[in-house]
Amino acid sequence: MTTDPDAFLSALRLADSFLPVGGYTASYGLEQYLNEDKIDDRDDLEAVIAAYLRRVVGPCELVALSNAHAASEANDLEAVRTVDERLHAVTMPREFRESSTKAGAKLSELFLETDIEQGVETTLATAVATDETPGHYPVVFGVIAQSRGLSRRDACLAYAHSFVTGLLGAAQRLGRFGHTAIQSTLESLQSVVTEVCEQYLESDVSAMASFAPFAEIMGMRHERAGRRLFMS
Template identity: 25%
Template sequence: MPRGMITGTAITITMAEAASLARLMTWLSPAFPVGSFAYSHGLERAIHDGLIRDRQSLREWLEALLGQGSAWNDAVLLAETWRQTRAGEDIAEVAELAEAMSGSRERHMETMLQGGAFVDAMAAWSGEPPAGGEGPIAYPVAVGSAAARHGIALADALTAYLHAFASNLVQACVRLIPLGQRDGVATLAALEPVILRTAQRAAGSTLNDLGACTIRADILSMNHETQYSRVFRS
């Protein structure tokens, strides 16, 4: 067997591919110190207002965010950052655009603080910030740049990012609705085709494809800023 290869009955994986997969799993796991567990992305307000009550309403809400909302825009920005980084181009403009597209003060805090924490944690691998330079950077831009610099395929990075987005919000709702763990897992299973389709679309997207129509989610994120009693930061 050649060095640097892991073989199985049906596939052969190079050590480089295995390392990329392991890094991607680490970077987008709940254990990676970006603080994603502290954010509900406005869902806490939606639950407070009775708009999300059960597994079905949660699934429909997340489908909209993934296909036509903030998660879609994140995927487009991640993909553009990945391509520009691979081409050796400056990502400052896409980073500025990503920050400007935050729909509310809390959404801005969510993406910028998570992006900054991601950059800090990435020092364990490279010791360097993403190609956009030092300072705050939006979360999808930070992930897209890191994925490109570490040889992670765009489709894999997009799928993992979108899955982590959905998984984090499902776990928030497990605590808030409350939703049972089985219903949480069932929600993720139902969202799998949506995640894969969105990742495929985003892989072929350009910045001209940016845009969202989940206005209620954006408004609820703004309302959450003044909610009297809350568990999450957004």
């Protein structure tokens, strides 16, 4: 991680569930896994989240984040929008798209109001607010992380960590797992987080893809579930 204290604190802020972007309401289909008894124990939970990391977060969201970070560094808003449109196209479940764009809009609005920066971050916020670009969360995250001095690797690690803690928090709030099981799972998944960040850090935007059909099916079923604690 970076030794710059401001950048390090920004990484903590971006990765914290305290950040008011709506992540607390999202389980990304995990609730449906539990509703249908597809997850029985901690090993099952770890396997599902590891699959999300390897098949969705890494090859899709981290590729988007990394390329948005690079485009922001080059002060190229059009390249950021290209990344955003690509991510929108490859995200299949409607709930996943809506959760991502709502969180992206909230993050963009939050940082624009609390830490005004000139450059791509400001123009992207305007484009998102006027519906000129979808404003997916990984894209906005990458732009803001770059403007706050985080490297691409640090930004990817912060994002992937926040994704894992978000799903684990959802699993705990659904009442199936206790604190010890959640922390054990978080510890076990650290190597997977590092693996996917290293694997996709330098990937071109054209390589962005997601292949997790069962997770997508769970997300689509969740849209129509009669009993839901989470929005997605």
